[in-house]
Amino acid sequence: AAKVKDDEQLALIEVLLGKHQNLNNEQVVRHYNDVAGVIGWKPIDAGVIANKRKELDLYVFAGQHGETDLMHEKHMQIKRSKPSASMLFWSMDGWDAELLYQKTIIDKDGHSKTTYHNRLTVVMILDPYNNYIVGYSIGTKESPELIRQALKNALKHTEELFGNKYKPYQLQTDHYQIKNLQPT
Structure with a gap:
């Protein structure tokens, strides 16, 4: 069963991943499990955070790398391709x-x-x-x-x-x- 079910749990993970300190997966797990112990959630491991990091990448990228890098690397870029035929x-x-x-x-x-x-x-x-x-x-x-x-x-x-x-x-x-x- 999924250990991260509630919106509150997902929000906590998103906040921890988006911190400007660029916390690694183990640090996020440690902070999450500290809060989870007080609230009564199941503890998680680094694999869960690795999956959530991929899933939430677009949302947490600006907090980790800054707005300029977000614009240059993640936001929609104009991608041109060759025309499909000559004379178009x-x-x-x-x-x-x-x-x-x-x-x-x-x-x-x-x-x-x-x-x-x-x-x-x-x-x-x-x-x-x-x-x-x-x-x-x-x-x-x-x-x-x-x-x-x-x-x-x-x-x-x-x-x-x-x-x-x-x-x-x-x-x-x-x-x-x-x-x-x-x-x-």
Whole structure:
């Protein structure tokens, strides 16, 4: 028969397990059995506490590890998975490529200046189903026009692949120039 039947017994175990001192199973048993002897409950052993620790883990975790660890380890996390088929979802982002190039310009005094730390910006559109680059564009800086070129390149590529232009069911982007790019 179960030795922990009443709500009061379960509440006592939950309080002891949730203590910030991180009591181990033997310490919880000792404190529980001290109270159980006074009240008239049956004494328990460490195996009962081990089972209750697993059962009540979500309830006592914050008391043992803190609210931040609870948020990071136990609360619902956004878990993403790949789409179930190609062309359902595209992800799009732009970044500075690590390939440096040199650039020579003429300044306002008519002098030639060469800079060696220039980077091109790449905007890529990826189909995460198979990590396939559907479209891309390369420019000197990220702009709405560069993003539009990448989208046009992606649509042109779908026409090359399938014979007709297709667009995805969903498009994931960051919020760069979101109001300007909304009509696109």
